[in-house]
Amino acid sequence: MKIGIPRAMLYYRYKVLWKSFFRELGCEVILSEETNRKILADGINYSIDECCLPSKIYMGHVYSLIGKCDYILVPRIVSYSKKNDLCVKFNALYDIVRNTFDNISLIDYNIDSVRGESEQKGFLEMGKTLGFGHFHTMSAYKKAKQAQQQYERNAIMTQERALCNEVGIKILIVSHPYNTYDKLIGFPITHFVKELGGFPVYADATDREVSMMKSAELSNTLYWVYNKELIGSIKMLEDRIDGIILLTAFPCGPDSLVNELIMRKSTKVPTINIILDELQGEAGLQTRIESFMDIIKEKRSPVKECS
Amino acid sequence: MEKIISFPHMGNYFVPVEALLRLIFPGHKVLPAPAITKKTLELGSKHSPDFVCVPFKYNLGNYIEALEKGANVLIQAGGGCRYGYYAEIQEQILRDMGYEFQFIKLLSDKINPISLYKTVREIGTPISFHKFLGHLVLIIKMVRIIDDTEAFIRENIGFETEENSFRDLHREFLNRLKTVTALSELNTVHREYDKRFRELSINKPENCLKVGLVGELYTLMEPFSNFFIEKELAKNNIQVSRYITVTFLLFDKFRRRKQILKGAGKYLKYEIGADGTDSVERGRTLAKMGYDGLIHIKPFGCMPEVNAMPMLQNISKDFKIPVLYFSFDSQTSETGVKTRLEAFHDMLTMRKDG
Numbered sequence: 001m002k003i004g005i006p007r008a009m010l011y012y013r014y015k016v017l018w019k020s021f022f023r024e025l026g027c028e029v030i031l032s033e034e035t036n037r038k039i040l041a042d043g044i045n046y047s048i049d050e051c052c053l054p055s056k057i058y059m060g061h062v063y064s065l066i067g068k069c070d071y072i073l074v075p076r077i078v079s080y081s082k083k084n085d086l087c088v089k090f091n092a093l094y095d096i097v098r099n100t101f102d103n104i105s106l107i108d109y110n111i112d113s114v115r116g117e118s119e120q121k122g123f124l125e126m127g128k129t130l131g132f133g134h135f136h137t138m139s140a141y142k143k144a145k146q147a148q149q150q151y152e153r154n155a156i157m158t159q160e161r162a163l164c165n166e167v168g169i170k171i172l173i174v175s176h177p178y179n180t181y182d183k184l185i186g187f188p189i190t191h192f193v194k195e196l197g198g199f200p201v202y203a204d205a206t207d208r209e210v211s212m213m214k215s216a217e218l219s220n221t222l223y224w225v226y227n228k229e230l231i232g233s234i235k236m237l238e239d240r241i242d243g244i245i246l247l248t249a250f251p252c253g254p255d256s257l258v259n260e261l262i263m264r265k266s267t268k269v270p271t272i273n274i275i276l277d278e279l280q281g282e283a284g285l286q287t288r289i290e291s292f293m294d295i296i297k298e299k300r301s302p303v304k305e306c307s
Numbered sequence: 308m309e310k311i312i313s314f315p316h317m318g319n320y321f322v323p324v325e326a327l328l329r330l331i332f333p334g335h336k337v338l339p340a341p342a343i344t345k346k347t348l349e350l351g352s353k354h355s356p357d358f359v360c361v362p363f364k365y366n367l368g369n370y371i372e373a374l375e376k377g378a379n380v381l382i383q384a385g386g387g388c389r390y391g392y393y394a395e396i397q398e399q400i401l402r403d404m405g406y407e408f409q410f411i412k413l414l415s416d417k418i419n420p421i422s423l424y425k426t427v428r429e430i431g432t433p434i435s436f437h438k439f440l441g442h443l444v445l446i447i448k449m450v451r452i453i454d455d456t457e458a459f460i461r462e463n464i465g466f467e468t469e470e471n472s473f474r475d476l477h478r479e480f481l482n483r484l485k486t487v488t489a490l491s492e493l494n495t496v497h498r499e500y501d502k503r504f505r506e507l508s509i510n511k512p513e514n515c516l517k518v519g520l521v522g523e524l525y526t527l528m529e530p531f532s533n534f535f536i537e538k539e540l541a542k543n544n545i546q547v548s549r550y551i552t553v554t555f556l557l558f559d560k561f562r563r564r565k566q567i568l569k570g571a572g573k574y575l576k577y578e579i580g581a582d583g584t585d586s587v588e589r590g591r592t593l594a595k596m597g598y599d600g601l602i603h604i605k606p607f608g609c610m611p612e613v614n615a616m617p618m619l620q621n622i623s624k625d626f627k628i629p630v631l632y633f634s635f636d637s638q639t640s641e642t643g644v645k646t647r648l649e650a651f652h653d654m655l656t657m658r659k660d661g
Binding site: 048050051076078082083087088089091092094095096098099100108110219220221222223224250251253254256257258259260261264265275 | 356357358359360385388389391392393394395396399400403412414416574575576577578579580581583607608609610611613614615616617618620621634
């Protein structure tokens with residue numbers, strides 16, 4: 001059996017979990033390609049105009065998988081616990097895909113912990129739908145979960161080690177992983193930073209428990225869990241970095257408010273707010289990052305004495 | 308220091324909110340934000356984040372105008388989508404502008420009589436919990452009466468035989484409500500005006516055009532933000548139905564949650580966030596009831612309502628019902644809205660006659 005996984009949105013958070021789960025079950029995993037112009041164009045074509053850029057890209061990835069697999073994985077996630085919610089886009093993604101493409105066969109799981117829908121329950125039901133036994137599914141889920149945790153620990157450790165050893169200008173990229181690691185959205189930005197002698201540090205590669213706790217220092221009523229993790233990372237790392245790039249995809253709802261808060265409240269480190277949309281040209285982006293890096297270099301160099 | 312309590316506008320709900328605040332804070336002044344004008348939206352937009360949804364801008368404009376008039380206690384609610392995070396950002400923006408005030412956040416997890424009473428005590432009131440509850444019940448009833456009356460007005464105002472008869476009586480009714488302080492009095496007023504509204508002469512044909520309004524709550528309920536779309540429709544002799552009201556949002560929605568999801572039929576397996584589910588369910592229900600058209604209203608970028616659009620498009624296809632989509636922002640042009648409405652009306656008329 002072939003399971004298609006769109007390489008967009010929550011893929012970047014759950015990639016190891018998803019891939020290992022289906023492989024453990026004995027399914028073949030078909031991953032969509034890295035985002036390219038064609039995927040973006042298809043995504044725009046199959047989306048409502050006002051959708052956010054990553055959700056348009058997501059639709060493009062789903063479209064590219066149609067006909068190549070038996071099921072396409074589209075999860076639905078509402079909240080991990082009370083006051084730890086996701087943007088409502090993730091509540092609706094499953095139904096949006098279903099209503100947009102005719103005759104598409106999807107497999108989904110639902111996490112809505114306030115209503116008693118947990119990840120484990122969701123995965124067990126997926127196993128059942130695919131025709132696997134309870135124990136087989138359970139052990140696949142357990143193994144996949146472990147692999148995912150191992151992967152996350154590694155990412156945190158790699159970044160921590162680099163933070164200690166790296167001497168270049170450290171730029172914290174604050175953005176949802178589906179922006180940061182997307183070939184069309186975040187990749188050009190980290191690429192420019194590296195080209196200009198900077199070292200990108202990723203806000204999503206920190207210990208989530210710590211960052212969640214730290215986020216309360218900036219905001220006490222925030223309820224989007226991903227944004228909490230991101231602003232908590234700023235607090236965790238602000239003494240060890242030289243600059244912050246806030247990267248937002250137009251018109252992200254949560255970011256529209258949370259970035260405003262960061263810009264107003266977190267003033268310790270130079271910060272630039274970059275908003276990307278589907279019409280983005282690279283030249284403008286490069287200029288902005290260049291001047292931002294110049295400002296930081298200027299700040300870092302010892303004050304020249306006037307004579 | 309004397310406390311002057313203020314709150315942002317939404318439709319005619321300032322009447323019950325003001326009445327409630329006057330009842331529970333006899334020692335303080337209550338000052339609803341000045342009525343919304345273009346200036347309000349300009350002020351709000353100027354100080355708002357770039358692509359936040361437009362209700363944020365209206366609220367912020369309301370606050371600034373109220374603060375300029377001397378208000379020093381501001382109230383904001385929150386919950387659902389982005390709305391739950393309005394309060395913190397608005398407070399921060401206003402503080403950065405240099406205003407001094409107390410900001411009361413009524414977030415959705417704290418909307419119950421006990422928490423509300425605690426908040427009320429913090430602001431400062433001599434009244435007992437018992438009395439507070441009494442006032443709360445009175446105002447909830449008042450909101451329900453306003454919602455019922457306005458639903459009746461929407462469905463009939465387009466067919467009045469005497470110009471402005473509905474509007475004038477509506478105004479008189481709201482003014483009368485402002486002075487109500489007891490349940491028995493409220494009931495008498497309700498009976499009296501209900502009778503008078505029903506006695507207004509109308510000329511409503513059996514098969515008049517019927518249009519249902521669905522979408523996001525603020526742009527539906529604050530006529531300024533939708534360029535008085537209900538009025539425009541009524542001018543063209545259309546019966547207008549809208550089900551999103553404060554009564555629905557605070558009470559009926561939670562009681563009917565499962566039914567609503569079921570009512571969305573094959574279009575939804577899950578709830579799609581905030582009021583998006585309601586839009587799909589109501590869209591399907593109105594289509595089944597044989598309405599002539601639907602109008603879907605939202606602020607630009609409204610996440611839950613954008614989520615509801617693919618389903619509404621399918622409903623439109625399956626039931627052959629035209630749907631007109633509007634996104635409102637601080638830049639929306641009034642002429643554009645009117646032109647599209649006119650074209651929509653012409654199309655509905657042609658479909659009906661043909």
